[in-house]
Amino acid sequence: MEAFTSLASGLAVAIQPMNMLFALIGVLLGTAVGVLPGIGPALTVALLLPITFKLDPAGSIIMFAGIYYGGMYGGSTTAILINTPGESASMATALEGNLMAKSGRGGPALATSAIGSFVAGTIATLGLTLLSPYLVDIAVSFGPEDYFALMVVAFVTVSATFGDSPVRGLTSLFIGLTLGLVGIDILSGQSRLSFGIPELYDNIEVTTLAVGLFAVGEALYVASRRHVHEEKLEAVRGSLWMTKDDWKRSWKPWLRGTAFGFPIGALPAGGAEIPTFLSYSTEKRLTKHPEEFGRGAIEGVAGPEAANNAAAAGTLVPLLTLGLPTSATAAMLLAGFQQYGLNPGPLLFAERPDLVWGLIASLFIANGMLLVLNLPLVGLWVRLLAIPQPWLYAGILVFATMGTIAANPSPVELVMLGVFGVLGFLMRRFDFPIAPVVVGLILGPIAESQLRRALSISLGDPMVLLQSPISATLLVIALFALVAPFVLKGMGRFKAVED
Amino acid sequence: MSQYRKGLWRSALAAAAVAGFVTSAAAQMELKIMAPAAPGGGWDQTARSMQQALTQSGIAKSAQVTNVPGAGGSIGIAQLVNNSKGDGNQLMVMGYVMVGALLTNKSPITLEQTTPIARLTTEYEAIVVPANSPIKNAKELAEAIKADPAKVTWAGGSAGGVDHIAAALFAKAAGADPTKINYIPFSGGGEALAAILGGKVTAGISGYGEFESQVKAGKLRLIGLTSATKTPNVDVPSIKEQGVDLEIANWRAVVAPPGISADQKKALTDAMDKLAQSKEWQEILKTKGWENAYVSGDAFAKILAEEQARTKDVLTAVGLVKS
Numbered sequence: 112m113e114a115f116t117s118l119a120s121g122l123a124v125a126i127q128p129m130n131m132l133f134a135l136i137g138v139l140l141g142t143a144v145g146v147l148p149g150i151g152p153a154l155t156v157a158l159l160l161p162i163t164f165k166l167d168p169a170g171s172i173i174m175f176a177g178i179y180y181g182g183m184y185g186g187s188t189t190a191i192l193i194n195t196p197g198e199s200a201s202m203a204t205a206l207e208g209n210l211m212a213k214s215g216r217g218g219p220a221l222a223t224s225a226i227g228s229f230v231a232g233t234i235a236t237l238g239l240t241l242l243s244p245y246l247v248d249i250a251v252s253f254g255p256e257d258y259f260a261l262m263v264v265a266f267v268t269v270s271a272t273f274g275d276s277p278v279r280g281l282t283s284l285f286i287g288l289t290l291g292l293v294g295i296d297i298l299s300g301q302s303r304l305s306f307g308i309p310e311l312y313d314n315i316e317v318t319t320l321a322v323g324l325f326a327v328g329e330a331l332y333v334a335s336r337r338h339v340h341e342e343k344l345e346a347v348r349g350s351l352w353m354t355k356d357d358w359k360r361s362w363k364p365w366l367r368g369t370a371f372g373f374p375i376g377a378l379p380a381g382g383a384e385i386p387t388f389l390s391y392s393t394e395k396r397l398t399k400h401p402e403e404f405g406r407g408a409i410e411g412v413a414g415p416e417a418a419n420n421a422a423a424a425g426t427l428v429p430l431l432t433l434g435l436p437t438s439a440t441a442a443m444l445l446a447g448f449q450q451y452g453l454n455p456g457p458l459l460f461a462e463r464p465d466l467v468w469g470l471i472a473s474l475f476i477a478n479g480m481l482l483v484l485n486l487p488l489v490g491l492w493v494r495l496l497a498i499p500q501p502w503l504y505a506g507i508l509v510f511a512t513m514g515t516i517a518a519n520p521s522p523v524e525l526v527m528l529g530v531f532g533v534l535g536f537l538m539r540r541f542d543f544p545i546a547p548v549v550v551g552l553i554l555g556p557i558a559e560s561q562l563r564r565a566l567s568i569s570l571g572d573p574m575v576l577l578q579s580p581i582s583a584t585l586l587v588i589a590l591f592a593l594v595a596p597f598v599l600k601g602m603g604r605f606k607a608v609e610d
Numbered sequence: 611m612s613q614y615r616k617g618l619w620r621s622a623l624a625a626a627a628v629a630g631f632v633t634s635a636a637a638q639m640e641l642k643i644m645a646p647a648a649p650g651g652g653w654d655q656t657a658r659s660m661q662q663a664l665t666q667s668g669i670a671k672s673a674q675v676t677n678v679p680g681a682g683g684s685i686g687i688a689q690l691v692n693n694s695k696g697d698g699n700q701l702m703v704m705g706y707v708m709v710g711a712l713l714t715n716k717s718p719i720t721l722e723q724t725t726p727i728a729r730l731t732t733e734y735e736a737i738v739v740p741a742n743s744p745i746k747n748a749k750e751l752a753e754a755i756k757a758d759p760a761k762v763t764w765a766g767g768s769a770g771g772v773d774h775i776a777a778a779l780f781a782k783a784a785g786a787d788p789t790k791i792n793y794i795p796f797s798g799g800g801e802a803l804a805a806i807l808g809g810k811v812t813a814g815i816s817g818y819g820e821f822e823s824q825v826k827a828g829k830l831r832l833i834g835l836t837s838a839t840k841t842p843n844v845d846v847p848s849i850k851e852q853g854v855d856l857e858i859a860n861w862r863a864v865v866a867p868p869g870i871s872a873d874q875k876k877a878l879t880d881a882m883d884k885l886a887q888s889k890e891w892q893e894i895l896k897t898k899g900w901e902n903a904y905v906s907g908d909a910f911a912k913i914l915a916e917e918q919a920r921t922k923d924v925l926t927a928v929g930l931v932k933s
Contacts, residue, residue, distance in 0.1 A: 251804050251807045253804070254810045255805070295715075295768075297795055298795055299769055300769030301714075301930075309680060310681075310685060312681035312684065313679070379803075451897075519679065521685070568794065570760060570761070
């Protein structure tokens with residue numbers, strides 16, 4: 112129980128009044144920037160680095176961690192309320208969350224996301240405390256072929272949730288995969304589908320696509336329908352808080368989301384997007400209220416939100432134990448460590464235990480602070496939906512544009528936002544699901560480059576995909592997920608005949 | 611007082627006045643430093659560290675950092691050349707990576723269009739292998755590559771970047787065909803490191819800073835650095851000292867827009883000279899672990915031209931640039 116003693120001494124560092132103050136500043140800043148699409152926690156930490164140079168290392172690193180967690184919270188608030196995911200990991204939350212908000216259930220949606228994040232963050236931080244040394248060995252043994260197999264699992268499970276018509280879902284997915292090809296190919300260094308426009312060399316920014324399709328597309332759609340059929344936005348229906356039934360339907364998705372988020376987040380190339388998608392499709396499949404999916408099901412918010420936060424804690428595993436930054440924000444945290452001449456890695460736990468355990472302990476505190484800060488604000492946030500529709504959507508457009516411009520000040524980016532907005536409008540108008548486009552953009556390039564890396568290492572032998580035990584297991588899971596629904600359906604028919 | 615001494619006094623006064631004028635002119639300088647990358651990367655950190663040292667030491671009255679991310683700096687340099695022509699207060703951070711990126715991206719703007727000012731820092735490349743690898747030193751790695759270049763897999767940063775170029779140069783120095791190397795690019799340093807630690811590849815190549823803590827913890831074996839001679843804080847002799855003729859460094863420098871006057875160029879060069887000597891800058895170099903590699907004026911312009919020629923050769927050899 113060495114970890115607990117260390118954690119206790121860490122808590123002693125974290126609850127020093129100055130460090131509590133830094134954690135508070137961090138979570139406030141993080142929530143504020145998480146709200147604006149495009150300006151993620153990574154950018155904030157980058158801009159704060161020179162300012163915090165003079166501060167004491169423990170304090171500023173604790174603040175950065177607060178920004179990280181706070182950013183996660185802020186991102187989901189806008190995803191739920193105005194369908195504008197602040198970062199790609201909040202995209203799955205926007206799917207059901209915004210539908211809930213529109214039908215007057217914004218309060219419970221925000222609450223389940225806040226409490227789910229808290230639960231997941233706490234469990235995952237506990238996992239970080241106890242499991243880091245073991246997890247890291249597994250994480251490092253994940254080779255390119257294993258990542259490719261993981262992507263296959265993600266594609267198979269997610270594609271099953273692509274709305275009512277598989278053809279429409281796959282069409283959307285392929286639009287996304289095509290968009291994923293744009294830019295410089297990482298393995299050959301050659302540019303594809305970028306038509307000589309230098310801004311396209313760096314691939315299409317996921318937030319630009321998501322904000323364009325979701326927020327701008329929706330604003331255009333609402334504007335076009337205004338005189339035909341006015342969509343009624345109910346600000347609040349029923350209780351603002353979670354009912355007993357909401358709790359009952361939320362707790363399992365929270366735990367399952369954490370189970371997806373933490374280990375995948377701990378993988379060096381795992382990220383937070385895959386677990387949120389996996390969690391969403393799992394909840395959709397397991398729910399007792401399938402009819403609510405597509406109209407605002409609380410499970411579809413609780414699961415992905417928990418997965419998102421658990422993944423955030425997961426990325427700290429390789430960062431602290433190996434010095435491997437696996438997300439943009441983790442890379443900035445690493446820069447924050449290096450600013451003080453500290454190199455995260457195998458030696459950091461031994462050299463500066465006060466700092467590491469102080470950071471871990473302050474994550475618990477930041478999580479608690481976020482819950483306390485955010486729950487009372489739920490009532491205030493949902494009032495946002497009471498704003499008259501033209502104003503609300505005009506505001507969303509301004510907001511979406513501002514975030515995109517702030518993250519990447521270039522006219523090409525704005526044109527892309529507009530084009531994706533029109534695309535989103537057309538897709539909605541003709542009933543194509545939007546989410547698979549973003550899924551394709553995120554997963555496509557990773558799957559491609561991991562497969563090519565695996566083949567490069569094996570000198571072109573495809574059997575490498577089956578020789579690695581991890582990869583083989585994952586591929587079997589994928590196969591099972593693909594075939595099982597048909598088999599079950601067939602058995603169902605069989606049963607029906609028997610009856 | 612003799613006529614002679616009077617004259618001496620007068621010239622001393624004049625010199626003092628000139629010196630005073632120069633320092634006050636420099637103190638008036640309101641510099642703009644562009645980092646042609648997103649916040650957080652190496653160029654951005656260099657720009658922000660310069661900002662900090664320049665203002666704290668009073669070399670410049672202010673220094674404003676702007677970020678113009680995209681395409682390995684291709685977008686930043688286009689903006690510098692097209693929009694800042696003749697602006698004597700504008701600087702842009704760049705580095706060896708940009709030399710390669712401009713070539714592979716077939717950028718219409720080239721470094722010849724900028725005004726070279728000074729090289730600031732450098733970082734040597736390090737070659738590592740997993741701790742349990744049978745390869746012990748640069749000689750053995752060179753032999754393995756010579757035997758079959760395709761069987762030696764390299765993990766490093768983006769295609770056409772300094773890691774890739776260094777791997778190709780290593781193969782060439784080992785007497786193997788550089789077009790046959792099996793180089794696997796990874797996006798961040800972290801992902802490549804995981805592949806090396808996991809034993810998925812034969813060797814890893816990147817800036818030494820990325821590997822340092824793993825080497826010290828005994829999880830990676832350092833084959834050597836790409837410096838001319840052994841660096842003081844490393845136990846292993848340089849790759850060149852081990853008999854494989856490879857010398858390459860990932861340097862960072864500043865350039866100014868085209869069309870600035872000789873006086874403006876001198877003022878910028880003077881400011882960089884003072885920056886390099888300031889104790890604030892020295893302090894930053896120490897905490898960030900950057901090697902001082904200060905060269906200014908024509909000497910830097912010459913280095914820049916040489917590096918461009920060498921890089922073009924290597925990139926053509928590995929097939930990333932069509933000649």
